[in-house]
Amino acid sequence: MTFFDPASDNPLRDPQDRRLPRIAGPCGMVIFGVTGDLSRKKLMPAVYDLANRGLLPPGFSLVGFARRDWADQDFAQIVHDAIKEYARTEFREEVWKQLSQGFRFVPGDFADDVAFSQLHDTIEELDRERGTAGNHAFYLSIPPKFFPDVIGQLKEHSLAESRAGAWRRVVVEKPFGHDLKSAQQLNATVSEVFPQESVFRIDHYLGKETVQNILALRFANQLFEPIWNANYVDHVQITMAEDIGIGGRAGYYDGIGAARDVIQNHLLQLMALTAMEEPTSFDARSLRAEKKKVLRSVRRPERLDLHTARGRYVSGWAGGEKVKGFLEEDDIPKASTTETFAAIKLEIDTRRWAGVPFYLRHGKRLGRRVTEVAVVFKRAPHLPFSETATEELGQNALVIRVQPDEGITVRFGSKVPGTAMEIRDVNMDFAYGGAFVESSPEAYERLILDVLLGEPPLFPQHEEVELSWRILDPILEYWAELGKPDPYSAGTWGPPIADEMLARDGRVWRRP
C-alpha cells in the first residue's frame, strides 16, 4: 500500500540528493511503561540521538504514561537523566531545548478511564501547541498481558482513529505471544483496533547493521551466491550466546525460556535472511515474501528426542566469578522447568537447501557473549595431498559475526611455512569497520525512525510470527512432557546432549 507522500511534489527534494536525510513528518510518540528499563536505557536515548542527528521533525513530542505521581517536569528530569547516562551521542543543550518542550506525562494505570481521556486531551493539545498534526505512535513497552487493556482503552477513547491525512501507529515488542494460539489472539486484539499496516512489531535484532549487511553480502556480490546452496554448504550454525544469567527478569523469563525468548524471533529471522532467495526488490513486501517462503518450507526433524536439546544452568564459575544456578535466582520457583539453553535442528525443503541442516542454539550463562551465523562448507571432494598434509585441515566456513565484534570471518586452509607440505586452517577477518560501531546508529534509532516514517521493511508481520510459532510449537509441547531440562555448568557451552545431538549427524558445534 502506498501512503500519500508529500515529498514527491516537494521541489527541494530530488532522488539524486542523497545527502538529505529522511526526516519524519510532524509527529509524536506515546510510551506506555515509560518507567521500565527498556524505555530508559534504549527508547529515550534513541529519541535523543535521533534528534541530535537532526532526524526528528521540529515539534516532535514524547508523552509518558505510567502509574507514577509525576508532573511534566518530573518526567523531563527522568528523561534527562536517562539521556545523560545512556545516549550514544554527546549531550547538547540546544538539542535538549528542542526536545524538552514536547515532554508530557500522563499518570494513571491501564484500567483508568480518566487517565486515558487525559491522554486524549494531551495529544490534542500537542497537535495545537507543537504542531504534531494528529500523527502519533503508541509504543507498548509493557508486559503482553496488558496489551488487551491498553489497546481496548485506545479504542474506547478514540485514540486509535486517525483523521484524514494523519496516522496512528502502534508498536509492540517481543514476545509476540507464547505459542501459535496466543500469538493469533494477540494479533486479533491488535488488528481489531489498528489496521495491519499500522502495527509495528519491533525485533531490535533486525535493526542491527550487520543483520542488514547479510543482505548486502549475499545479494550485492557475485562471490558468494554461487556457493550458497546445498552443492557446497554442509550445514549452517546460528548461535546466540549470552554470558549473563536472567538477572532481574525472573518474572518475565520463568515459563518463557530460551526457545520462546530468542529462537522464535531472532534466530528464525536470522535463518530466514541467510536462507532466503533473492527478493525482487528491497521493499518491505518483497523481503517479507521471501522470508515467509523460507519459514513455510521449514521441516522439523521427526525424532525430536534426537535432534533437539535443552538445558538449564547450574551454579558454577563463569568468567572468573562464582554465579548462581537458574533455580537459585531470585523469584524462580523450585519446580520451574524453564530451559535456559535450547538447540534445534531444522531443514529447509527447497532445492537450494535440500539436505542442509540448520542448527539453531541459544543459551544464557554460556562461555561468552556472541551472536553469529556460520555457514560451514563441505570438504573438497578430492585432495591431491597426502593424508598427513591435510590432517589439520577443517571445513571451510564463512562466519557472519553479528555481535559483539561485528564483521565477517572466512576460514580456509593454508600452507604452513616450511619445507614440508602441511595445510592448516587460517582465518581471514573483516571487521565491520573496526570502530564503525562508534558512529553506527543503535538498532532502536533505526527502528523508531522507521516507525515514524511508516517504513516497515524490518518489521515482521503477524504471518511471519505465526509461521515461526508453527515451527516451534510441537517442539515446545514435546519439551513440556519431559520435565526438568538437563543441567549444564554456568560458563560452559551447554549440556552434553547438545553435543550428542550434533555428533549423531557426524558434526560438532563451532566454538564461537
Added chain:
Amino acid sequence: MATELTSTNASKVASALLLARRKAGSPAMGMVMTFVVVTDEGDHYDALRAARAVSREHPSRILGVIRRSARGAANLDAEVRVGDGPSGEQVLLRMSGELTKHPESVVLPLLLPDSPVVIWWPGRAPEEPAKDPLGALAQRRITDMAAVKRGRAKAMLNQAKNYAPGNTDLSWTRLTPWRALLAAALDQFPAKVTCGEVAAERSNPSADLMAAWLTTRLEVPIERVLSKGPGITHVRLSTGGGDVEISRPDGVLAEFTIPNAPNRPVALKRRDTAELLAEELRRLDTDDIYQDTVKQLCLLAGHKPPTTPTSLSEKGEVVEDAAKPKPRKPSTAKKSSKR
C-alpha cells in the same frame, strides 16, 4: 607506534608501513580508502586530527602531505604511524626543495590498491583542483572556501567556474542540515514559493550556495541579504499562504516557522570539520545537486557555467553540455531527470 624516516623515498615509506603493520600483529584493518590531506606545517595538527576522527567511520590510510620551503635541495622526511588510536594507517610526508612541485611522485606509490582516493585541502586549495597533479589522483576532491583568508565569495565563484565532477566544497556540506529542514518545511507546508531570501554575514560561501540551490530548485528569485552572522542567520521562503522561515540568530538553536502551526525550536549547530568530512566521505560518486548548484552560482554571477558531463539522462546516455548549441539553465535541464 611511530617510525621516523629522514631523507627517504616512497618505497622506503611503503616498507616502513608494512613493517609497522607486522609489528602491530597484522591486525585486520579493512581500510576502505586513501585519504590525502594537503596542508602546511602550521595547520597539519588540526587537519590530521580531523582526518583521524573521520577514519573511525571510514577506516583509511591517511597521507598527510606537508609542503615546506621550495628552496634548497629536494628532500622527503616521513613519519609512519600504525595501530594507535583509530583503525588504519597514517603517514606524514614532509616535502621540501624541488620535490614540493612533484608531490604526486611520492603519493602515487603509497595509494591503497584499487580503493578510492579522496583528497582534502583544509586551507588554500588549487584554482583548478581536478587539474592539480595531486587532485588528479583522487576521485573526490574536497576544498573549503570558508577557510580562505580573504575574498571568500570570489574564491567560491572560482571553484564553481572550475568545477569538475568529483569536486566538492565543505561550504556545501555545511548546508545539509539547513537544506534538510527546508525540505521538511515544504513537506509540511506544500505551497508554491513565490520568492525568498537568504541572510548571512557578508563573506559566506555557504549562503551564496544556498541562494543558488534554492534558485535551481524553486525557479524563483532568491535574494541574498546581509546580517551580522554567525554564518547563515535565516532563510525565508514566501508563499501565497504565508512565510516559511528558519532563523538561527545565535548559530546554535533555530526557530522553525511555517504558516498555521506554532513556532518550534530546532537544534541547528554548526558542525565540526570531522563531522563534515564524515558526511562527505559517505558517498564518493558525483554530487549532481552540487553540480547544478555551482552552475547556477556562475549564472547568478553573470558567468558562463562550467562545461561538465551532466548526469545520466533518462535514456541512460551521458550528455555533454558542451555539445549543445548554447549553455542552458540547469534548472530547466533538471526537469527531465527529476522524476
